[in-house]
Amino acid sequence: MSTLTEPEKKILDAAKKVFETQGYTGSRMQQIADEAGISKASLHYYFRSKENLFEHIFDETMSDFMELVSTWNDDSEHWENKLRHFIVQFxxxxxxxxxxxxxxxxxxxxxxxxxxxxxxxPKAKFISYFENLQETGKMKPSNMYVIFIFMHSLCAYPILNARMFQLSTGMNNHDFEVFMNNYPETVADLLINALKKGLK
Amino acid sequence: MSTLTEPEKKILDAAKKVFETQGYTGSRMQQIADEAGISKASLHYYFRSKENLFEHIFDETMSDFMELVSTWNDDSEHWENKLRHFIVQFxxxxxxxxxxxxxxxxxxxxxxxxxxxxxxxPKAKFISYFENLQETGKMKPSNMYVIFIFMHSLCAYPILNARMFQLSTGMNNHDFEVFMNNYPETVADLLINALKKGLK
DNA sequence: AAACGGTTTGACCAAATGGTCAACAAATGT
DNA sequence: ACATTTGTTGACCATTTGGTCAAACCGTTT
Incomplete structure (x- = not known):
């Protein structure tokens, strides 16, 4: 477990903010230093190069995401409620x-x-949980790879592309916000129905 | 209708290639010039600045996409086949x-x-086509905004994020390719079933 | 208070980059 | 043939950018 010093934390927060909005090629070391409230020379003192700093941020974000994707607590709840809660939280x-x-x-x-x-x-827990239910006859058989990708796509893409969706549908800000608030439940309904029926 | 000269076409092709892979901040005018087989000075002769060249590419790509999103030929086919064909083509x-x-x-x-x-x-044709079917009682009522977003998400996200999906699912190249070949039909099945049943 | 080690920074550097320009070449008009 | 416009480019410029370094700073130890 790496123990980060105070300035290191400040720098990583600043770098994350800048890298995430501007991308690697669009980010400037000076901007990161400013954001962290230190000099550019200090920035290089803690992280030798831009590449080095980027790797820290990328790895951290990547493992955050992988952890998010692979999390699946196997408690005793019924799969239907479990999946619904998971989607909302996801x-x-x-x-x-x-x-x-x-x-x-x-x-x-x-x-x-x-x-x-x-x-x-990441596949393991989510997919094997459902495959297990299916093998023990507690659920109709479905291709869980498909369900896995469907769930990710339906949750992630509307967030990635929110601006263009709002433009495409012509909704105003308020309508779109209401729509997105109800959206996860709708996704859950669709996937649960697909699983009940058995998919592909 | 803008009539493009031969060198302009070459430049725009090159710029598209470079901008699309490197993004605006990551692209270099020299690289675009090389790709087009001309000097950097010539590049500036045809397109005054990087910003100017970028706007051409962005606008073109954007309108390509908007056209793609809004295309919906209202022939006499049954909506079910129509939607299926559309998704595969999309x-x-x-x-x-x-x-x-x-x-x-x-x-x-x-x-x-x-x-x-x-x-x-873009909303107009696709959504209003189905809303019309629903209003005339030829289809159960569904929220077509939801279907619209579902369809886009299910088609676009697996392409955007293909590499991470392959990693997540642990499939090898061949299996993943087969999977993606069957994928559009699966999406069509899901959406058609949802529409038959009526969604939300 | 002097010495020491870790920290901070302004000044600086070499390379990269978007953009310009004078000169030259190739069409085009007369 | 000559002049005029249009296209092409190497050389050059100003600015930006990642990175370095010696000097200063500061808390701790002796």
Missing amino acids: FDLLKTKSLLFLIGEINRNPELLLSRRKKTK | FDLLKTKSLLFLIGEINRNPELLLSRRKKTK
Whole structure:
């Protein structure tokens, strides 16, 4: 467990903010230093290079996301309520994470995924939980890879692309906000119905 | 209709390629010039500035996307087949368009959406087609905004985030390719079933 | 109070980058 | 043939940017 000093925390917070909004190529070391309230020289004192600082941020954000994706508490609740709660919570967490940052940087440099491969296997818990239910006859068989991707897509994309959706649908701010508040429940309904019926 | 000269086409092709992979801040005028096979000075002769060149590319990509989103031919086919064909075609087209570029640049500079607002109303055709069917009792009522967003999310996100999905699910290249080939049909099934049943 | 180690920073540097310009080449008009 | 416009480029410029460094700063130890 790495114990971060106070200035290191300040720097990482600042860097995260800047990298997430501007991307690697758009971020400036001076801007990060300003945001952290220190000099650019100090910034280099703590983190040798831009690349080095970026790696810290990317790795942290990536593992945050992987953890989010792989979290699945196997309590005794019925799968239907479990899935519904999970989706609502998942949607909320996605709003606070900069998924676009991850996808954009990976697109710019695909090696980011290969080199820093994490030991976590996000598939495991979520998918195997449902596959287990299906194998024991407690649920109709469905392709859980499909459900996994459906759930992620339905939760993540409207957040990534919110601005264009609002433009496309022509909704005003208030209507769109109301719409997005109800949205996770709608997603849950769809997926639960698909699972009840059995998909593909 | 703007008639583009030969060198202008070459430049725009090169710029598109570079901007789409590197983003605005990551792109270099020299790289675009090299890609187009001309000198950097010539590049500036045709397009005064990086900003100017970027606007051409962004506007073109944006209107391509908006056109794609708003296309909906109202022939006599049954809505079920119509939707299925549309989704398969939509998915294919999305693979060729750099949606990530659009989303990323809009995120970097939200004013891109406001200033260059297009007259197209993408909502219109797709949504009103189905709302019309519902009003005339030929289909159970559904919230077509939801269907609209579901369809986009299910088609776009797996393409945007393909690399991370492959990593998450642990599939090898071949399995993942097969999976993605069948995927659009699965999306169509889900949405058609939802519409048959009536959603929300 | 002197010495020491960790921290901070203004000044500075080399390279990269968007952009300009004079000169030259290739069409085009007369 | 000559002049005029249009296209092309190497050389150059001002600014930006990541990174360095010696000097100063500050709390602790001796």
